[in-house]
Amino acid sequence: MSENRAVAYKGAGHVEVVDTPYPEFELKDGPGVNPANVGRKVPHGAILRTVATNICGSDQHMVRGRTTAPEGLILGHEITGEVVEVGPDVEFIKKGDIVSVPFNIACGRCRNCKDGKTGICLNVNPDRPGSAYGYVDMGGWVGGQAEYVLTPYADWNLLTFPDRDQALEKILDLTMLSDIFPTGFHGAYSAGVKPGSTVYIAGAGPVGLAAAVGAQLLGAGVVIVGDLNSDRLEQARSFGCETVDVSQGDPRDQIEQLLGVPEVECGVDAVGFEARGHGSDAGHEAPATVLNSLMDLTEAGGALGIPGLYVTGDPGGVDAAAQEGSLSIRLGLGWAKSLSFTTGQCPVMKYHRQLMQAILHDKVQIAKAVKATPIPLDEAPQAYADFDKGAARKYVLNPNGYIK
The missing domain is CATH 3.90.180.10 (Medium-chain alcohol dehydrogenases, catalytic domain)
Known part of the structure; x- marks a missing residue:
């Protein structure tokens, strides 16, 4: 052979x-x-x-x-x-x-x-x-x-x-x-999702959708998914998520319309380093947008799960700093709000056996x-x-x- x-x-x-x-x-x-x-x-x-x-x-x-x-x-x-x-x-x-x-x-x-x-x-x-x-x-x-x-x-x-x-x-x-299922679940889990939590997930690609399923499996009270792509937002709604179209403006304002308050308890970045701006800037790449937005709209004492990919070398980065993975992140805001951050590769073996059981016994699709x-x-x-x-x-x- x-x-x-x-x-x-x-x-x-x-x-x-x-x-x-x-x-x-x-x-x-x-x-x-x-x-x-x-x-x-x-x-x-x-x-x-x-x-x-x-x-x-x-x-x-x-x-x-x-x-x-x-x-x-x-x-x-x-x-x-x-x-x-x-x-x-x-x-x-x-x-x-x-x-x-x-x-x-x-x-x-x-x-x-x-x-x-x-x-x-x-x-x-x-x-x-x-x-x-x-x-x-x-x-x-x-x-x-x-x-x-x-x-x-x-x-x-x-x-x-x-x-x-x-x-x-x-x-x-x-x-x-x-x-993607362990990675999305890891994003929700490391963001502290528990029964009744309010959750915002930036990105409605496959990892973001998997994070939404993971948040539902963990018992979240409401899962909100934000994206620019209307088809992907429709896919998120197909299994019970609320959605935010970030091309229409600051997701914080749209979250307030959904929840009555402009913040969530748990935030997940399922976008990574090719993020785009919000509102009128949606057509332009702005790699720090999602992280800064999540720090702004996650309540004090909350947590961010960051399964979205960030790299140390990006030849197509918007500037010299971005090309080496250096982004203008509002760390002071995160510090002032006592936010927790979890980044890096998902340790798949931490979750995959349990998620397999959930699949085999029809707890998730x-x-x-x-x-x-x-x-x-x-x-x-x-x-x-x-x-x-x-x-x-x-x-x-x-x-x-x-x-x-």
């Missing part, structure tokens, strides 16, 4: 489906692979035949040319698969298992992993703590928008679904466990909420283009025909 096909980044605005080597239990040289990782043996890994792999908004940042991602990088960090081979050091994961793959790669052995901080593993990326499949500056682990993919530290990383038939029946929901749309691998370039235009969908690639 030697054939594999995958989605590769080919420069700003351009992806292609390419022929690529079948995975081996060794990290080979290639686009984005840290030299210190070349030749790294992976006897603890598993090779998966991909069941479902999703296009993520953070992939879109790279495809737009807004990161330092190298051309030829194989994309994809949202992976669900069937185990077809295991390395000699794998003890518990078995051939034939259907598994969810956390997007953040973790060794399970370092101090951070042992503390549950799997988003900032110390051993998988020579550049910095934390790693992911198919992503810029994340060590060079090959992405999973492919027919086959290698996953390291399989016994630690992979979440096995208890029943194959049930998993395949609910695959459009379960595929969200690799990233995350696929319906994010409008999961399965497509063949060959349609990935068009899906990237449509997603970039604001399509209110979550595209799920079906490279091996598991999704009927």
